[in-house]
Amino acid sequence: MTDKYALFGKPVSQSRSPFIHSCFAAQFNQVIDYQAILIAADSDFLADVQAFARAGGQGANVTAPYKEMAYQICRQLSPAAALAGAVNTLLFLSDGSISGDNTDGIGLVRDLERITSLNGKRVLLIGAGGAARGCILPLLESGINALTLTNRTLHKARHLCELFAAHVPAEVSLTSHALAELANDYDIIINSTSAGLGGELPALDARVVKGSLCYDMVYGAGLTLFNQWAFTAGAKQVHDGLGMLVGQAAVSFQLWRKQTPDIEPVLTQLRLQLEQA
Ligand code: ATR
Numbered sequence: 001m002t003d004k005y006a007l008f009g010k011p012v013s014q015s016r017s018p019f020i021h022s023c024f025a026a027q028f029n030q031v032i033d034y035q036a037i038l039i040a041a042d043s044d045f046l047a048d049v050q051a052f053a054r055a056g057g058q059g060a061n062v063t064a065p066y067k068e069m070a071y072q073i074c075r076q077l078s079p080a081a082a083l084a085g086a087v088n089t090l091l092f093l094s095d096g097s098i099s100g101d102n103t104d105g106i107g108l109v110r111d112l113e114r115i116t117s118l119n120g121k122r123v124l125l126i127g128a129g130g131a132a133r134g135c136i137l138p139l140l141e142s143g144i145n146a147l148t149l150t151n152r153t154l155h156k157a158r159h160l161c162e163l164f165a166a167h168v169p170a171e172v173s174l175t176s177h178a179l180a181e182l183a184n185d186y187d188i189i190i191n192s193t194s195a196g197l198g199g200e201l202p203a204l205d206a207r208v209v210k211g212s213l214c215y216d217m218v219y220g221a222g223l224t225l226f227n228q229w230a231f232t233a234g235a236k237q238v239h240d241g242l243g244m245l246v247g248q249a250a251v252s253f254q255l256w257r258k259q260t261p262d263i264e265p266v267l268t269q270l271r272l273q274l275e276q277a
Pocket of ligand 1: 194195
């Protein structure tokens with residue numbers, strides 16, 4: 001029987017995950033059945049997940065708006081998922097229980113490492129929502145020298161600093177600063193805000209991004225709004241989050257199937273599809 005996996009979320013019809021995971025399987029001459037499953041707002045998330053596992057599901061991904069709910073239903077959590085407060089990867093254990101992991105942050109770090117070395121880098125993370133929180137631990141453990149959190153609502157960035165304080169390696173500093181007080185002090189600037197979805201930009205001074213590598217967690221055909229702005233403001237390089245999407249999928253695939261897929265060819269195909277759409 002073909003191994004079954006799924007993505008749970010709402011909406012899911014636009015998801016690239018079924019394509020990405022079948023490409024990964026094909027790299028090992030395998031075929032898997034990976035379905036995107038829409039979970040209605042009024043449905044019982046745990047019951048739907050359990051039904052999928054009973055029907056032979058081997059594992060699943062979870063996307064918005066169910067990552068926090070997925071965190072709640074897991075009996076075991078990886079350190080990344082526990083600190084993120086959110087789960088994007090479910091593993092169904094033989095005793096019927098569910099184990100949860102969060103591969104979003106590792107996916108981001110893998111993609112950044114594909115682009116540049118993270119050793120000793122000073123990193124600015126803009127935003128303090130779920131997307132930012134999921135990336136903090138993997139970033140702190142990636143060899144960087146300093147991580148600064150900033151957010152429109154500063155107290156949320158401060159809160160995240162406190163939450164992660166006990167997990168900061170000795171050689172790394174974790175601080176928070178108001179957007180308006182930032183200097184031109186960062187090698188890498190990551191935008192995790194949803195501002196672009198509403199056609200807006202975080203209130204960042206252009207001089208802050210001058211000469212740095214900017215990474216927007218969202219992606220699309222052409223430059224994202226943040227990357228357009230950053231490029232004009234003098235960023236050295238701009239990258240979008242398509243590689244993070246493929247990176248997090250690769251880590252999920254590895255957790256389920258104990259095989260490490262190659263991100264690069266899938267990313268190239270996806271980029272082509274995006275540009276031709
Ligand atoms: P996600 O789970 O995708 O991170 P979220 O939890 O709703 O989504 O968080 C969205 C993030 O984008 C927050 O950091 C939010 O800032 P606030 O905490 O001040 O709300 C940020 N954000 C959204 N719209 C923004 C805008 N127009 N300018 C700056 N930041 C914005």
